[in-house]
Amino acid sequence: MERVTKRPAVTVGTRPGGRSERVVRSVLKAAAEELSLSGFTNFRVEEVALRAAVAKTTIYRRWPTKTDLVAAMLHAPLIADDATVDTGSLRGDLLETLRRGVAKGGTPEGRAAIRMVQAEIENPEVAELVRVLRRARRKAFREVVKRAVARGELAPTVDSNLLLDMIMGPVHGRMRLGEPVPASLMESVVDIVVAGFNAAAAPPRR
Amino acid sequence: MERVTKRPAVTVGTRPGGRSERVVRSVLKAAAEELSLSGFTNFRVEEVALRAAVAKTTIYRRWPTKTDLVAAMLHAPLIADDATVDTGSLRGDLLETLRRGVAKGGTPEGRAAIRMVQAEIENPEVAELVRVLRRARRKAFREVVKRAVARGELAPTVDSNLLLDMIMGPVHGRMRLGEPVPASLMESVVDIVVAGFNAAAAPPRR
DNA sequence: GAACTATCGCAACTCGAAGTTGCGTTTGCA
DNA sequence: TGCAAACGCAACTTCGAGTTGCGATAGTTC
Numbered sequence: 001m002e003r004v005t006k007r008p009a010v011t012v013g014t015r016p017g018g019r020s021e022r023v024v025r026s027v028l029k030a031a032a033e034e035l036s037l038s039g040f041t042n043f044r045v046e047e048v049a050l051r052a053a054v055a056k057t058t059i060y061r062r063w064p065t066k067t068d069l070v071a072a073m074l075h076a077p078l079i080a081d082d083a084t085v086d087t088g089s090l091r092g093d094l095l096e097t098l099r100r101g102v103a104k105g106g107t108p109e110g111r112a113a114i115r116m117v118q119a120e121i122e123n124p125e126v127a128e129l130v131r132v133l134r135r136a137r138r139k140a141f142r143e144v145v146k147r148a149v150a151r152g153e154l155a156p157t158v159d160s161n162l163l164l165d166m167i168m169g170p171v172h173g174r175m176r177l178g179e180p181v182p183a184s185l186m187e188s189v190v191d192i193v194v195a196g197f198n199a200a201a202a203p204p205r206r
Numbered sequence: 207m208e209r210v211t212k213r214p215a216v217t218v219g220t221r222p223g224g225r226s227e228r229v230v231r232s233v234l235k236a237a238a239e240e241l242s243l244s245g246f247t248n249f250r251v252e253e254v255a256l257r258a259a260v261a262k263t264t265i266y267r268r269w270p271t272k273t274d275l276v277a278a279m280l281h282a283p284l285i286a287d288d289a290t291v292d293t294g295s296l297r298g299d300l301l302e303t304l305r306r307g308v309a310k311g312g313t314p315e316g317r318a319a320i321r322m323v324q325a326e327i328e329n330p331e332v333a334e335l336v337r338v339l340r341r342a343r344r345k346a347f348r349e350v351v352k353r354a355v356a357r358g359e360l361a362p363t364v365d366s367n368l369l370l371d372m373i374m375g376p377v378h379g380r381m382r383l384g385e386p387v388p389a390s391l392m393e394s395v396v397d398i399v400v401a402g403f404n405a406a407a408a409p410p411r412r
Numbered sequence: 413g414a415a416c417t418a419t420c421g422c423a424a425c426t427c428g429a430a431g432t433t434g435c436g437t438t439t440g441c442a
Numbered sequence: 443t444g445c446a447a448a449c450g451c452a453a454c455t456t457c458g459a460g461t462t463g464c465g466a467t468a469g470t471t472c
Binding site: 115118120121130159165170172174176193196198199 | 247320321324325326327333336365368371372374375376377378379380382383384391394395397398399400401402403404405
């Protein structure tokens with residue numbers, strides 16, 4: 001006479017409305033707060049449960065590990081505003097792209113995200129998240145380059161990924177250390193990179 | 207009748223020879239192995255003790271925290287080869303600087319170091335370590351720039367720190383994700399940056 | 413609006429790794 | 443040769459991640 005009552009260990013999401021939605025929202029909000037207060041390393045799931053006024057088990061049933069929770073929390077906002085920038089000029093677009101990146105990485109959440117990614121880069125899910133975000137960003141940026149080429153501001157042969165890395169890379173170090181990134185620095189970087197791409201493309205070096 | 211036998215909780219290093227030296231060396235070696243095998247997050251002090259055939263307490267008495275141990279292990283090798291590069295040309299010097307940086311960051315220890323720095327950047331000692339290393343690197347690089355200016359390859363007004371960031375930054379992202387950094391990429395970066403600095407310096411933009 | 417069950421709350425767990433303590437033993441060094 | 447610095451060992455504390463079992467609540471379906 002076996003009682004075969006299915007007891008799902010993990011919340012599956014067949015009941016998305018009402019209470020469940022409230023729980024998810026308040027947990028993610030509390031997670032964001034905890035992340036910006038404590039950073040990833042000192043992020044405590046129990047503290048999130050307290051903030052969200054929710055049982056710790058409820059959290060673990062929906063997000064099996066701390067990393068899952070943080071990743072879920074970061075996913076939406078980070079992937080959201082990949083709306084294409086379009087200011088009308090290459091310089092403007094690059095500056096705007098850079099500004100947005102710095103704005104993202106400059107917030108406590110952004111820095112925490114970078115930290116998490118670093119600390120957990122061996123974690124396949126985190127690595128996959130990084131790949132997804134990067135792919136989205138590179139794809140969006142390809143449009144910027146395409147328009148610049150159409151305007152004659154760039155050679156058609158430019159490597160858009162390299163261009164993106166070259167404007168974002170130099171400021172990443174400062175962002176990672178929590179240092180400010182002044183607007184003048186962003187402008188210098190963009191100007192030098194643009195000049196460099198033009199000069200390197202026009203005369204075939206040497 | 208108080209017995210005032212001083213029992214120092216932490217090893218102070220008044221006895222640097224013989225056994226102590228052997229202990230320090232084998233622990234640091236074991237720590238390096240463990241770091242490259244497990245990364246910083248999964249780095250277990252007890253495992254280091256086993257590898258080094260040393261008591262766990264011995265480790266803790268000399269390096270009070272896991273971070274201290276890893277930092278000590280990284281300090282020597284990372285700060286070591288800051289011998290000035292001098293190939294005779296700016297392009298060569300930049301390439302060599304970039305190559306060395308990539309070589310450092312490409313090893314398992316290097317990646318682990320980057321990861322540790324990220325994860326523990328709130329830790330004052332780690333932050334200080336980063337500042338020290340960066341200061342040393344920037345100082346060494348200033349010589350490179352000075353010689354290039356003397357040769358007339360750069361304007362005297364260049365910001366050497368910016369130049370360093372602009373060659374190292376773009377490849378850092380790949381290094382952090384454990385991706386390869388092909389030589390062709392390094393050359394592209396250097397060429398574009400050099401061209402950019404020259405072009406941006408000569409005509410005062412606009 | 414009644415029943416079915418997904419989801420939640422609660423309390424008490426296990427587990428693993430960091431870091432500690434006390435004491436006896438070895439060994440560098442004066 | 444002797445004293446204290448440094449080590450070995452074993453048992454301990456602490457803390458946070460993740461688990462388990464069961465009863466209570468509340469979406470959803472008919």
